[in-house]
Amino acid sequence: MSGTALxxxxxxxxxxxAEWVAQRKTLGSTRTAIxxxxxxxxxxxxxxxxxxxxxxITAQSEQEVNRHAIDLARLAGLWxxxxxxxxxxxxxxxxxxxxxxxPVSSSMYNQRLAILxxxxxxxxxxxxxxxxxxxxxxxxxxxxxxxxxxxxxPDEVEQGLDGIDRNIPEGLRDYAILAVALRTGRRASELAGxxxxxxxxxxxxxxxxxxxxxxxxxxxxxxxxxxxxxxAVMLDYLHARxxxxxxxIPPEAPIWVSYSRNQTNGQAIGIRTLSNIVAAHLPTSxxxxxxxxxxxxxxxxxxxxxxxxDHLGHTDIKITRLYARELTGDENKYGEQLVRRFGIxxxxxxx
Numbered sequence: 001m002s003g004t005a006l007x008x009x010x011x012x013x014x015x016x017x018a019e020w021v022a023q024r025k026t027l028g029s030t031r032t033a034i035x036x037x038x039x040x041x042x043x044x045x046x047x048x049x050x051x052x053x054x055x056x057i058t059a060q061s062e063q064e065v066n067r068h069a070i071d072l073a074r075l076a077g078l079w080x081x082x083x084x085x086x087x088x089x090x091x092x093x094x095x096x097x098x099x100x101x102x103p104v105s106s107s108m109y110n111q112r113l114a115i116l117x118x119x120x121x122x123x124x125x126x127x128x129x130x131x132x133x134x135x136x137x138x139x140x141x142x143x144x145x146x147x148x149x150x151x152x153x154p155d156e157v158e159q160g161l162d163g164i165d166r167n168i169p170e171g172l173r174d175y176a177i178l179a180v181a182l183r184t185g186r187r188a189s190e191l192a193g194x195x196x197x198x199x200x201x202x203x204x205x206x207x208x209x210x211x212x213x214x215x216x217x218x219x220x221x222x223x224x225x226x227x228x229x230x231x232a233v234m235l236d237y238l239h240a241r242x243x244x245x246x247x248x249i250p251p252e253a254p255i256w257v258s259y260s261r262n263q264t265n266g267q268a269i270g271i272r273t274l275s276n277i278v279a280a281h282l283p284t285s286x287x288x289x290x291x292x293x294x295x296x297x298x299x300x301x302x303x304x305x306x307x308x309x310d311h312l313g314h315t316d317i318k319i320t321r322l323y324a325r326e327l328t329g330d331e332n333k334y335g336e337q338l339v340r341r342f343g344i345x346x347x348x349x350x351x
Contacts, residue, residue, distance in 0.1 A: 019126070040116070047079075052071060055131070065131055110141070152293045180226070191256070195254060195255065196251045209228055209231045217313070256274075
């Protein structure tokens with residue numbers, strides 16, 4: 001290769017961050033990479049007024065490197081506990097749900113620090129730089145895993161579904177997306193991300209079943225074959241959305257679309273719209289509550305924990321066990337025996 005010279009790699013903070021973000025996109029997802037990039041940008045802006053940056057580029061001695069790490073460790077905790085400005089919606093306005101006065105949750109505080117810590121681990125592993133990880137020793141509050149996990153009682157689910165008007169396209173969509181969520185336990189982003197290429201119809205008539213491919217965390221594809229009843233519910237909506245020839249659904253066409261009377265009509269719905277659909281028919285606006293409800297339903301139906309883990313997409317069954325314990329921790333299977341043992345009785349005449 002005569003005449004070709006290799007340009008030496010110029011290490012900069014910007015190039016190191018870009019490579020770290022690119023790695024997160026490869027190992028995780030585009031959404032994860034964007035969140036990492038935003039978090040790092042926010043931290044650098046927080047450091048800038050003090051003349052600091054995330055790496056001690058100008059340090060001349062080991063003592064200066066250590067001093068830089070101490071300064072960052074002290075400031076990282078302050079930054080992680082600071083309420084960041086609201087992200088603007090597509091129309092340029094701030095979310096009405098954003099409360100600048102509300103405290104940063106312990107889980108958000110820990111997540112921000114974990115993102116920063118992963119950057120320093122990347123620097124150490126990739127560039128073999130002997131610099132300390134200033135985030136490693138920052139104190140973090142203990143967080144109860146899945147503390148907010150709260151399934152919806154079956155009778156409230158049934159009542160909510162029964163109240164949906166399925167004589168209009170919007171009602172067909174709402175019923176179908178809630179049914180699919182409850183049947184599969186998929187996350188909000190996975191539901192909203194369904195496209196034409198992810199839907200396959202197997203069989204015909206009343207026995208037709210729909211096979212869905214969801215694009216999950218970690219670039220995993222999760223496949224679900226719906227039962228005939230849930231498939232029929234979804235087929236009703238698909239026919240209203242695409243017409244009779246469902247085999248010709250464009251691969252990139254969004255499955256769930258907006259029926260709002262504004263510029264979003266016909267466009268793919270996002271997680272916010274999905275949250276609004278849940279709130280319109282069920283006693284919560286949290287889409288993740290459907291995943292909790294699915295999990296409890298599986299457990300109450302006798303599914304082994306390993307099957308529940310497979311359907312949730314957990315790679316470690318310890319996560320599923322912790323998840324299940326938090327969801328069902330208020331129940332005591334020996335409760336009725338205790339009531340009989342202690343002779344607890346309801347007042348005479350009460351039913």
